[in-house]
Amino acid sequence: MKRIKAVVLKEAFHISRDPKSLAILFLLPVVMIMVLGYSLSFDLDHIETVVVDYSQSELSRSLTQKFSHSHTYSVTQMVRGKQSQTPEETAEEMLKSGEIKQFIVIPHDFSSRIKKGKTSHLGVVIDGSDSNIANIIHQYNEMLTFDFMAELKDIKDILRISTKLYFNPENKSAFYIIPGLVAVIMIMISALLTSLSVAREKETRSIELLFISPLKSHEIVLGKTAPYIFIALIEGALILAFARVMFHIPFRGNLWILLMFSLVYIVTGLSLGITISTVASSQKVAMIATLLVTLLPSILLSGFIFPLDSLSPILRAFSYIVPATYFLEVIRGLILKGAGLKHFASQGLILIGFSVLFLVIASVKFSQQRKAGK
């Protein structure tokens, strides 16, 4: 304990006297969350839409109005096609040229069928060249038509589907992007803190003196990890506060549970960083390796952008060894659903398991390096 304490104190002094590095490490997450937060939004507005209304009834006009009153759409009505074309043909050309994202055809018998209580079909053609966008447009359309039907109070026998999006009623992508971003940035910063600190000692050769000293390898590992928990936790809180203020992310859960899980996750990141540092010879190598190991899997394989269900079985298997996967479940659940501690016991245990594993690997790696020399 005495020896670990000596390393912890030394490390803490060193951090506090190097304000430049510290400033960079505090600035980096703030810049990242702003840049990525604003650029990664999947929300659409002003979806260019052409409505071809063959029904020309009160009902069809009110449906068209519903579209044009929504900020999500920018609606143009089309009565005739260009030259000898039908309106659909003209709309199709506009779709091809990218002028519009979709066109909607309201059939002649739209009003009469609905009034008789029969099903009527709206024809919708969406530009599917970007399937993500197409999906989102489709969802928006569905939400809007459901709303429309719900409002038809004088029609009794029509099927009413009242869908309500729980946790994210406006279906804002920021609500699930930002917590994901928090998870990615938190692990990146934590891992950078420790990996750079060990790599710096390798560069100045001070690590040699630590290796020659009576310090045990696990004492070096623990002593170098512990002081960064505090800094990483402050950074974590900063990232969370920033996400809340800048992107108006709601918070429905218990703040202490969130902080507790952030702490567990941060320790996982710090341990990962120190493991990376055992194989990195310089700060540059450590930085590149850390960014590669933390950013790529956390963005691609954690469910941050691509839903885990849509991954191939092999990638899916990989997602289980990405710490961000587990923290993402916790943070999304906590922030948006207000879920409690009992929902996340397994995630917490897995993250603790990761930390222990990384710390053991790092200690063993250091021991091997000390025994074998170069």
Added chain:
Amino acid sequence: MTDQDICSVGPYLITARNLTKKFGDFTAVDKISFNIKKGEIMGFLGPNGAGKTTTIKMMTGLFRITSGDVWIKGFEVKKDINQIKKFIGYMSQKFSLYPLLNAYENIEFWGGVSGLSRKVIKEKKELISNEIPKEILNQQVKDIPPGIKQRIALFSCLISDPEIILLDEPTSGVDPEVRRNFWTKIYELKKQGKTILVTTHNLDEAEYADRILIIHQGQIILKGEPSELMKARKTDSIENLFKRVVTNHEAN
């Protein structure tokens, strides 16, 4: 007993036998053998890149030994490096003190790492305060002049009172007066019974050592007491002696 006898007992505290270090095809240290007696100051001489630091790093376990071995106090470096660490002090030319910590904090750190009690560390801090003004000791090491820094570094290296002291180029980059003071300190350590191996490329320092090893291109080309070596080769300075043996070695 000659150097060729393989042993780790008797008067010798350190015995190296055919010690070799290869980095790929390059042989940095080539089958060197030497003995160091208890209480002796051994000077390890040679130009930069001769293999001095590599040898010390093998002795401390920082470099893996390619072949041959070293015994320190009866322990084999290859097997028992953790035992050996308990009684060696090492001061490196590259790094000895953390630059952003002040001198006291560095001493606390190395004391803590060596497992010293808080009381002993406090005593050590008082001890160095008698030698060096407190204002300087309270400065971050990066702002302390090299001469004083070197004294603090030596102090930290000796903090756990090691029996064997390995000094790698301790006097590089400091002025002659500091060097003289440094050697006075080394003599004090010798009087206390410490065994000291000190590497240097400053040839004038060799005369301070009880015995010297001259290493060139990874091989020991001369060893013995400085005065006897000079007498045998009829020169009056180590510098001339060094030039002569190096030229001979290169000619062969």
